[in-house]
Amino acid sequence: MNEVEQLSAPLAIVVVAAVLVVGVYVSSVVDVVAFRSVAGQRLRPGSAALFPARVAHRLSRQQSVRTERPDMILRVLAPAALLGLAAAAVTVIPLSPGIVVADVGTGIVLFGAAEALAIVAIFFHGWSPNSPFALIAGYRFVAVALSYELLSMFVLIGAAIPAESLSIGAIVESQAGLWNVIRQPLGLPLFLIVSLGVTFSGPLDLLDSNDLAGGGSVEDSGMQRLAWQTARHAMRIAFAACAAAVFLGGWHGPVLPGGLWMALKTFAVIALLGFLDVFVARISAERFVRVAWGVLLPLAFLNLLIAGVGAL
């Protein structure tokens, strides 16, 4: 077992900020690459790499329109809360052998709590502008959220069983011989569905979707839009890092340093989520709920059974 190095508070803040800034930028570049490659548009590496910076610059110069009688506190709080929850989730994920911002023994519980509270922040985003489509999108998002929240809890608990611990560091350690993606093959696909839900992407783009004229973001402009997109990407980073640690063996891998393996695996999940966002059509909320309770939840139970039998 590696000795865990607890970072000092100032260093922890710097590390979390660096992970999120770099991660959000990389995730944004992945979106551009995914979109352009699927659309068959020219893909110039330099242009794609600078794309997020240019968009941020343009949005920073654009007016943030105030809607009629918004709930201003929640309007400001929503992106801040989503970003803060993503940061909180990142703190419990080990970045390399023995390095974790907050080495808590109940890491997956804290991660799950951040994930659950994200639903509240996302609903605030729909509620606060005082706009019909945003409100409908917010309600719709909440209506499906419970369905995948349950999946998340079961697959994370399944991953904790072989580790005999709720610490994400211990879960990574338990994969030294065999990664959970092999040991519990249903876990990662189910967790990716949860990731798509919380980041409202691809088939579960039920918040900021085109069928509601932009849904929860229908009234966003300028810095408000930039802040919300940043928070969404930050949540994608948190889920990608968690998937890398819990299912893909975290820092385990040959030759390369453990931290680099963790970064590569996280990037791979970000890329997969980015391409699924572009490549998969949105499914209706009603249909997803039916699939989630009728198919996905039983699969999560089966995954839990596999984990339990494996631990005997």
Place this chain on the structure above:
Amino acid sequence: MTPVEVFVAAGADRWHDAQALRAHELVRLMPTPRHATVLLVAGTIPGSAREAFDRVHDQLPHPRAVVTWDEIVAGNDVVDAVASEIVGRADRVMADPSTSSPGRLADEEPNDWRGVGPFGQGGEGMMGGTPYGRAMAMTADDRDGLSLDRLELRLGPFLGQLPGGLVADVALQGEVIQSIEFACAGSAPFVTGDRAVPVARRLLWLSHALHVQGLDAFAVGAARLARRSARLDDDPGLARDFASLRRRMRWTGLRSALRSVGDRDGLDTWARWSAHLDAIAASLDGADSRPVSADGSMPITAAELAEMITGLTLTDAVTTIIGFDIDVPAMTTTAVET
């Protein structure tokens, strides 16, 4: 360079044409005016839609610019000319925000406070009514015997997810449509069964429909094919490239997303999409452009469509409406006349 974000306020006569801009790398059509830098005015805006147009215009954040499609003198390729004008205007207004298009409406409440009811908004208690002209939800019995908030809205005529010019008054409880009425004479056809539709127009329909389903990258591909088919009568690679697009679409989950949505006469939205796609493929293979009725979409009136989508969620209703390639000019002409 990042694409210029554009919102299209299109009259019925130019709505399909405007969808071709999705093919252009320097332009991105946005679902809401709040995301746009440029407002593209395309086609004829009827007098009845003038106020709605002014509201859309004022929703664009500053700095903003307006480009009018019909004022652009184009050479061979009008879409390229419009895109160039959009990029140029966006560059100028970003460089000099003082040239941003001023508001068209006064910065005041659209309607007076009515002063009716205990809280003045015109409803009952703290609910209902139209305070300052904005409808507030009021509880009412729903179709399942529950008492839920009922919100009445007008959709259109410039709503990004619906064809330009389409106007509908809708009452929602949650996301479920309790009633809907289209601004169209009861017997006016939304979809006529005897139209021969050019393949470019069908591809532009496909582009918009893919956008609404969240497949924007595929929408770009469909718009590019539409532009190619409009440029050249005989493009030997077009049929092959459309087949390739259609093959990739199979992996997107569209089939399961559209199946059992908007059932009518045994046909659902996926069946209607398939019929459109078959018709495009047939046209590209050299067959005549087949009438819509021959490939699965039967003639349907506004009243029939309203009946069909009442009780659906707003999402499924939009998906159902888009599944028909609505004859927008015919419908809106009728609506204006009435």
